[in-house]
Amino acid sequence: AMLMLYAGLRKGEVGALTWGDINLREGYIKIDKAVEFVCGQPEFKAPKTKAGIRTVDIPYLLVEYLRVEREKDDCIYVVHTQDGKMLSRTTWRFIWRSYMKDLNVEFGYTKNARIRLGIDPDKKIRKNIPGGLEIIIDTFTPHQLRHTFATNCYHAEIPVEVCRDWMGHSNVKTTLNIYTHLDKYYKRRKKTKLDEFFAQLNQTSDSESA
Numbered sequence: 001a002m003l004m005l006y007a008g009l010r011k012g013e014v015g016a017l018t019w020g021d022i023n024l025r026e027g028y029i030k031i032d033k034a035v036e037f038v039c040g041q042p043e044f045k046a047p048k049t050k051a052g053i054r055t056v057d058i059p060y061l062l063v064e065y066l067r068v069e070r071e072k073d074d075c076i077y078v079v080h081t082q083d084g085k086m087l088s089r090t091t092w093r094f095i096w097r098s099y100m101k102d103l104n105v106e107f108g109y110t111k112n113a114r115i116r117l118g119i120d121p122d123k124k125i126r127k128n129i130p131g132g133l134e135i136i137i138d139t140f141t142p143h144q145l146r147h148t149f150a151t152n153c154y155h156a157e158i159p160v161e162v163c164r165d166w167m168g169h170s171n172v173k174t175t176l177n178i179y180t181h182l183d184k185y186y187k188r189r190k191k192t193k194l195d196e197f198f199a200q201l202n203q204t205s206d207s208e209s210a
Helices: 002-007 011-016 060-071 089-107 111-116 142-155 160-167 172-209
Strands: 028-031 034-038 041-045 054-057
Touching: 002 011, 002 060, 002 142, 011 034, 011 041, 011 142, 054 160, 142 160, 142 172, 160 172
Parallel strands: none
Antiparallel strands: 028 054, 034 041
16 A cells, blocks of 8 residues: 555556565665456566656655565565465455555544544444444545545645656646646635635624624
């Protein structure tokens, strides 16, 4: 999840990633392969486009996370099964379900946590995970984490061309569509704040007049 959230990698790129692809000293990842599933089993494949072969500069937060992981892992693959093999489609699904469960256990169940996450502390139970615990944080996909990476690039004011290269988009229009959508969304939010400001201003004026 960290590699998708903080480096914008695709799930197939994460599955094929080896420690030899990562330079922790200079803070970058080289992407030149991915994994596709044939009958549920992983096989290496080349990126679909030239843009998929790229170098992704990664933030210090991810560098330090990977450094800790590297110290306790002697497998060639960054993400792997307990016996050091690439993840199958079934294993991927199992790991992702476990990840979503852990997120809920760690962040979803205390009242303060719900309030901090902007979740109604009295939210009704919609469905259960093992142990009868309520799913508070809705399940999301690996691709959504990649989209979150693009969102963070937008907020950090990373030029769209740089974000395109990091994400491996073959056409800048793909990245630009994300940036444009976010731009429209946050402009609407700013307009709402302006409405709230004027409403509060009018209330103040009315109270002073009274």
